[in-house]
Amino acid sequence: MKKTLSITFIAALLAVGTALASHKRVTTWVLWEGSTRTGIAADIKNIYCNGANNQVCAVNLDNGYEIVYRP
């Protein structure tokens, strides 16, 4: 019981930490047409890539793997 609680409790703590750490991280994004924009992922999605997630819209310039999609 004690061990079970600790594994799930660690998962809970990790989740809280990850969510808080990734919140509102301002980064630079390359949009599909080549221009760059700075902002948090949610704003890039909302302003430049709003709608269905069908094709790549913006790529995070800092890490290269975080992608925002557009219709």
Add this chain to the structure above:
Amino acid sequence: MLTKRLIEFISALLVFLFIYTSISKLLDYSLFNRQLSQSPFITQYANIISWVLPLGELAIAGLLLANKTRLFGLYCAFFLLSLFTFYLTAMLRYSPYIPCSCGGVLQHLSWQAHIIFNSAFVILTTIGVLLQVKKSQ
């Protein structure tokens, strides 16, 4: 012993998923609420759902933390994940406009990838339920 470990592992994954996504939604509450209100199927319930969904996810994570309430938590997780997968599929098939209402990094997944991701978690939760029921007998 292996059964117990598997149940712990599945519960930990679900706890991480639900707490991470719920906190991400609550931290970006205004954006989440706006995205929900743009959805053609749930526009009129957006204000209620934008509170009930993240709080419900936190409650399910709480149920999964304790041994006594784990089975009920797994049932709730299965219900919520299945409902969300059904919603994703319905949106993909019938909605002309698809705003993303996911929390954290999950908002960057394509909708097809999101359905696969959800389906994987539904399968994991089903395994968790079956193992927990077997363990309780």
